[in-house]
Amino acid sequence: MANKFQETLEMLVREAGAEGCVLVSVDGLPISSVLPPSIDEDRVSAMGAAILSLAERVNTELNKGLLEQVYIKGSKGYVIFTGVKDLAVLGVLAPSNAKLGLLLMEIQRAIKKLEQELG
Amino acid sequence: MANKFQETLEMLVREAGAEGCVLVSVDGLPISSVLPPSIDEDRVSAMGAAILSLAERVNTELNKGLLEQVYIKGSKGYVIFTGVKDLAVLGVLAPSNAKLGLLLMEIQRAIKKLEQELG
Numbered sequence: 001m002a003n004k005f006q007e008t009l010e011m012l013v014r015e016a017g018a019e020g021c022v023l024v025s026v027d028g029l030p031i032s033s034v035l036p037p038s039i040d041e042d043r044v045s046a047m048g049a050a051i052l053s054l055a056e057r058v059n060t061e062l063n064k065g066l067l068e069q070v071y072i073k074g075s076k077g078y079v080i081f082t083g084v085k086d087l088a089v090l091g092v093l094a095p096s097n098a099k100l101g102l103l104l105m106e107i108q109r110a111i112k113k114l115e116q117e118l119g
Numbered sequence: 120m121a122n123k124f125q126e127t128l129e130m131l132v133r134e135a136g137a138e139g140c141v142l143v144s145v146d147g148l149p150i151s152s153v154l155p156p157s158i159d160e161d162r163v164s165a166m167g168a169a170i171l172s173l174a175e176r177v178n179t180e181l182n183k184g185l186l187e188q189v190y191i192k193g194s195k196g197y198v199i200f201t202g203v204k205d206l207a208v209l210g211v212l213a214p215s216n217a218k219l220g221l222l223l224m225e226i227q228r229a230i231k232k233l234e235q236e237l238g
Contacts, residue, residue, distance in 0.1 A: 039181065047177045054173055055191045058166045062158065062212060064193030071190045072174045074183030093181060101220075 005032040008113045012092070016106035019077070019093040023084070023114065024048050031088060039093065048081045048091040069107075082107055084114045124151040127232045131211070135225035138196070138212040142203070142233065143167050150207060158212065167200045167210040188226075201226055203233045 009021050013034050020035035028049030030041045055070045071080045078094040080103070090111060094103055128140050132153050139154035147168030149160045174189045190199045197213040199222070209230060213222055 043180055047180055051170075051173055051177055054170055058170055058191055058198060059193040061162055061166055062198055063195060064191070064198055064212075065195030067191070067193055069190075069192040071188075071192075072177055072183070072186070073188040073190075074178040074186050076182060076184030079177060079181055079183055093183075 003032050004117055005114060006034070008110055008117065009034045012106055012110040015109075016092070016103045017094065017098050018103065018106075019095060021090060021092040021110075022048070024089045024091060026086065026088065035093075044091050044093075047079075048089050052081055052083070052089055078103070080104075080107060082111055084111055084118060087118045088114070090114060122151050123236055124233060125153070127229055127236065128153045131225055131229040134228075135211070135222045136213065136217050137222065137225075138214060140209060140211040140229075141167070143208045143210060145205065145207065154212075163210050163212075166198075167208050171200055171202070171208055197222070199223075199226060201230055203230055203237060206237045207233070209233060 005023050009032060012021055020039060022033035022035060022041060022044050023031040024045040025031055028046045030045045033041045035041055051070055056067045059067045067083060069082045077096045080092045082090045084090055092107055124142050128151060131140055139158060141152035141154060141160060141163050142150040143164040144150055147165045149164045152160045154160055170189055175186045178186045188201045190197060196215040199211045201209045203209055211226060
């Protein structure tokens with residue numbers, strides 16, 4: 001899928017040393033993605049919507065305000081989902097040797113761009 | 120609830136600048152906690168078990184290996200859940216001005232101690 005978000009996603013993958021990323025609608029449908037062939041776009045999208053919805057409940061129950069980001073760390077790397085306004089979710093896959101500080105910084109940069117592009 | 124885990128939890132809260140933390144069984148029941156009065160122990164515990172169970176599925180689906188940690192960032196702070204072997208889950212609440220690097224480092228230290236205490 002190539003569209004106006006593609007360039008921002010490609011830059012994010014390149015600059016952050018990520019494996020791939022996907023922009024998903026709040027109801028879990030893919031908008032745009034840069035993913036390795038082994039990863040199914042629909043699957044990441046659905047997973048992202050599900051985990052964000054539960055994390056939102058956790059956040060509310062524990063008085064942590066509006067949900068901004070969920071990061072999941074596994075033995076083989078990271079999956080990070082970040083809200084883009086109330087409009088979409090950005091999911092990023094990264095290897096376990098990724099520099100977390102750089103990754104989070106580049107995600108914030110991409111979010112700002114995507115907010116403009118979605119707005 | 121005071122027990123052998125209490126001291127480790129208290130040290131974590133103190134050293135990491137956290138608001139509180141809770142040690143939870145994998146089925147979502149509280150084992151030990153250091154929490155502010157405004158936070159319900161049973162609620163954090165149940166939330167922790169639910170989010171980890173879903174995150175585990177996300178991780179498996181996206182080939183990220185064994186689940187190690189889930190962090191949820193809200194506008195008013197962080198909630199971080201970390202597995203302690205296959206035996207328990209450590210949940211930590213932190214304010215939004217917490218230093219994330221310090222927080223994650225102190226959590227790893229506490230996890231090592233808790234693994235010994237649970238083993």
